[in-house]
Every structure is written in C-alpha cells, then in structure tokens.
Amino acid sequence: MAAALQPDRFRFLHIDLNSFFASVEQQIHPEYRGRPLGVVPTMADTTCCIAASYEAKHFGVKTGTRVSDAKKLCPGIILIEGSHTEYAKYSHAVKEAVEQACHVTSIPSIDETVCELIGREQEPPNARKIALEIKQSIYKNVGEAIRCSIGMAPNRYLAKVASDMQKPDGLIGLLPSQLPRAIAHLELRDLPGVGARTEIRLNKKGITTMEQLLALDRNGMHQLWDSVWGDRLYHWLRGIDVGDNGAPPTSDIQKTLGHSHVLAPEFRSTTGAWSVAHKLLHKAAMRLRMEKFHTTTLSFNIRFALTREQVARATKSRRHNSGIEHASWGMEARFAACNDTLTLLEALQGIWKQCPKGPDQQKPFFLAITLHNLIPDDELQQTLFAEPGNRNELSATMDKLNLKYGHTTLHFGGMLPARESAPTRIAFTQIPVQYGVDYM
Template structure:
C-alpha cells in the first residue's frame, strides 16, 4: 500500500453551517447567538448553533431548555432545509472555481485532491477559497480547512483549528499532531467504541497508534478498524464505494400534531416522497418498514413486497402496516417521531416478476400513472397531482430533511 511523502488532500468543513447561512440571509442575526430548531416554536433540541452560541457553551443536539438556561439571549430559528441546500450548491460552485471538488461528503463537508502546485502552497489555496467565499457569498460563512496525506487525516487536521482555521499536517511531521488529541476527536471513534478500546487497554492516541492493523480489525469486528489504522498512519487509503441499501424519510412531529391521526397523515406523505426517490433513482423495492416513537416507547413493523415502486402498491402496504402497528396502541397515544423506509432494492433492469402473483398488468397500469404524475410535477416544480390527497403539514419540509449522508434535491421539497 502506498504511503505518500507529501500532502495530497484538502478537507473543508463549514463552521456552524445552518446557523451561518441564517446569519447571511438575515443581517439582524449576525453576531448574535442563534440555535436552529426543527420547527417554529420548537422546544425539543438544537439542530445547529452559531459560533456566538457555542461561545456560551451551547452545543448541537442540546435540548432547548438547557441551551436557554446557559444562554438566555439565544435566538431560536426554525430550520429551512431548502435554503441550506441552495447555499450548499452555490458554495460548491464557488469553491470549484478555485480547486476541483473531489467528493461532497455532506451538506457542510467536502474534500479535494491537490495537484503539484497546490501541494507546494496549501496556505495559498486555503486563503483563495476563503477569499472567494467571503467576497462572492458573504463573510458570515466561514470554514475550517485541513491538509494531509490522506482524506481522513485532513479531516482530523481541519477539526483542530475550528472555527475558520487552517491546519497543515505534512507527513514528515507525523504523528506528533495526532498525539495531542483525545480518542473521541477521531472520526469513527464514538462513545461505544471508546469503551471497547479502553477494555483492550487503549486509552490514548499513542496507544492506538501502537496497535497493529489486524488488532483494530478485531476490535471493530470488521475491516473498518483496519482501514482506520492505515489512515492514521498516513497511507493512501480510500473507502470503497457504498451501495444504496434503502430510501426513507422520518419526521419529528410538532407538539400540537402528535395524535395518531396526524402521524398517519405524515407517514403517508413520507412514503410518497420516498417512493418518488426510488423511481427517480431507477429502483424497485421489496420491503417497507413503518416505525414510530411515542412517549411510552417505540414500535415498528415491516412487510415483504413483490418488486414494486408505484404509489398504489406502497400506499396499500402502508395502510396494512398502520393497522397492524396501531392495533397495539390506544387513541390517546402521543407520537413524537415517525418514519418510513423502503429496502431490499433492485435496479429497474433486474426486476423479476413473482410467478405466483399474476398482477403484472395491474402494476404496469399504476407505474404508467406514477410516471405521468412524476412528469407533471417536474413540469410545474411542485406537487400538483398525486394518488389521493396531498396535505403538507405546517412548516413543510416533509421529505426535505438534511441528514449526515444525504443532501436533498429540489424535488424533495415539492
């Protein structure tokens, strides 16, 4: 395996992205502590917060009541996923004018490969990126940038100089910068893994680096641990491409819409959004799962399907799942969160019909109708036609949630 003798990767992480985009959009929020919440009047948790809020001790995924106790001036701003999506696209375009973007890792993280000239002047590359963002988009949006021999080390390097910093870890200086860090600063080492490492006598970065590749593989119970070992030791290692395993959506329900009736309506919208994504990506699904979290606990149920992707088949399956799942609940059940997922995917060119189920003509009819509805909605850039009623909840954004691994498309907000 190749071990680079120079820096080859840049990793960029936007600082408090959602909050900084809100400050860019609304000058009245600049310089003030703000916390992004899931919906108007939300009292659940802080999705993201500005650097001013972080200076008071506010953290992402902190409960709102706790955040308000430690920062009484905290301004709560409901999330606007479509705004963040558009800001992301513009930022990618602007950064691409300075250096080609190799991989978009999430809504607020990306990586670039360095050519020979860029390796010679990483500080100049970082300054050019920051200057482009500042003058072409706005000074409210800042980023931390790390340089290293591989992408993983570059990500760690950038994280050491937040916010708005630059960190250059050249191979000849390693592993000294790593030795200063706690284990939980390393991507891939969460609380559970830290406990597992401690049981193996590994409690410091020095101890982690002193292990062998197969030892970390055994601790992780898969090849991820071995890849981490090589990444931390500066080897040019790339994670293999991942295959799509499922399509799904989930939503936290606002306090005034947590009845079973409200949850059923939202589950229907979430399913249709997921089904549209399945069709756009050219897949069929063979399983559907419905899950919900309520005050007394949680529950889920699944159904196996023939290979389908049309709304009629999936909505019929959802209705059956809903009856099965809610039969265990009472009418007074308060639903906090609900989600739908479609799994066991098959690409359209590998579909096999079930010879025991003679419904091909029926499926083709519904698929043609679904394609017609999709084309009509694309033409108008919004949902103008659907199978059954279409009643988005207050606040919208059903299906437009931004996760750590997925950036929604414009169609997700229709």
C-alpha cells in the same frame, strides 16, 4: 514504509463548513450575525438544536442540546426552524465556489468537501495557496458569513482530522515529517470513527489517551480493533497512503430510500400521524420514480411518547435524543415490484391497520418510512400481465404536475391535513437532490 521517508507533501484538502446551518441563517439574515442562534427541526422545547452559531456555542449550546436547556444556557438565543432547501442551495453553491480553485473529488456530507491534489499542487506552499483561494472563493461567491476550516494532509483521514483542529476559519496542515507527534495532543474522540461506545471499549482495553494509542505498533493496533481497521488506522495516523485514504466504505448499489419525521405537537395524534405518514410515503414514492427504482418491501416505524407513569410500568422503553421516553413499533410489508404511489399506499394502509392502539400508543411523535430491496428500472423483469388500473400512468401524471408546481400540488386526499407539514429535513450525510422546483 516509514513515515519519515515520505515526501513532505499534502495530497488531500478537507473543507469543513463551520456551523454550516447556523451560518447560512446568518448569511440570509444579516441582523442575526454576531448573535447567538440555534437551528431546530421544529419549534418545540422538547426537540434538539441541530446547529448552533459560534456565539451560541460560547454559552454551551451545541448540536444535540435540548431546546429547553438551550434557553436556560442562553436566554437570548434566537431559534430558527431549519430550511433544508436553503442549506442544499448553499451546499451546491459552496461546491461551485471550491471548484473555481480546485477540483472537488467528493462530498462526504452537506457541510464537507474533499479535494485531491495532484503534481506540484501537493507541495506545501502551493497547497496552502489553493486552500486560501478556496476560502476567498467561498467568501466572495457564497457569502461573508459562510466560513470554513481546511485540513491539509497526506491522506484523506488525516485531512479530516486536521480540519477539526482549528475552528472557526482554520487552516491546519499535517506533514509526514510531523507525524505522529503533531496529533499526540488530541483526544481519542477527535478521531473520525471513534465515538462514545468505541472510546469506552478502548478505555476498557487500557487505552485512554492518544499517546497510548500512538505507542502501539501495527500488530498492537490490529489486536486493539480486532480487524483490518486497526492496521489501516496505524498507517493513516502516520500519514501513510494505504489506498482508500480513509474514505468511508461505499456501495455502488443503493439499497434503501425513505423519509422520517418528528411530528409537530399538533400532529401527535392517530389522525395527525396518519396524514404525515401519508405525506412521507408520497415523497418517497416520487423519489423512487425520479431515481429510477422499483421496490418490493416497505417498512414503517412509529414511536409513541410515554408519561412517567407509563414508563414506570412499561417492560421496555427508550429515550429519544430529544429526551422523550417512548415505546416503538414497526412492521414490514412485501409485494410485487412496483414504484407507483397507490400500490405503496395500499401497503402502508395494511400496516397501519395492524398498528397497536392501546393506552400507551396514543401520542405518536416520530415516524419513519423506508423502501427496501430497490431494483433499478433497467434490471426489472417485465411481467406478462398488464399493470392494473393504469397506476403507473396516474403516478406519471402526478409527477409531471408536481415537478412543475411543487411536490404537494397533486396528491391523494389522506395527506391533505399534513400537506404543509413534514418538510424536507436536514440530513448531514446526504445532500438533497432538486426535482423540479423542490429539493427532496
């Protein structure tokens, strides 16, 4: 089907919240509005900004900018430690506000929402009217500091592209009759799915501009990507619907669950790291039960900061996005299916005993705990033997109190030093769920 033969209609709206985390902080703190602001995971010069207000972006500060560099670029920048709980609340509020104007089809991430239009809603004047109503609903029901850019297009992929073409507070539509010339001016990196590595690979194959990419026929696109992705992208860029509309691949079965954390300076020691690891496990175990899963595998990863001298003699080191040179270590434990905290803690203790403790492993700064091979509770095979020590009952009692009063109300002693550390962190691709009084 040729793009020109398609009716000039918009099928999808992609709502992208502008500098969402920074905007939420400016909504909560009116005194910060109009001022450069950066959101950080923890107050340390070695970490990176996870969001920047448009006032800070004017000075060159952006997501991923190291805090020490942000201070140099913008000496007056306001730094705020991010609150996942607040961002989750506002994300849910945005969804409710959008629903008042148009049904929400999906939520790809904490700062994105997608609506699929039907019938006469797809007609350009009606689609634009709905988009403006969405903006007004967010402004009225969520907050005047919360702005969004909306992309309108015949498929979901192009709607996301359009949402990035005008910021902040933009509204861009890409009609089939305008394609692909309407996107010929974009950079290759403006396309979802084209990151730094992909761009390098395309450049090596002679594709350095969007014009060159769009000049390829379908066979050329297939050969360029060496997969069906090239065929799909050929159609998406011309506004053609190929079924999945650019939605990311999903699985109906959740495979992993876990938490990671960059340690605050006061916890960058063996004892500090253990207490934080204990808390990460406490949260993961509680989520495992809330989401009605059992697990058979626990993996633990830890990264150690290295000095320049240690880096010079190390056979292998890596650089964290905060700029910290580090060495890493990890291990996995397997066990019979369980979901109680005590059994999982024993598995973590077994791994911890194997953790290297040499001169290059004295300054841990990052931890990750992941539960793998998740088994839905209703698919679990029952054992003939009773569960020892009433561990499930103990976990159920802990959950009951923690749901009512907060997830750190009742816990094992090992996490006490880190009870207030390792709060729920910001995840762009997953909106946290509220369990009891907390978001996790």
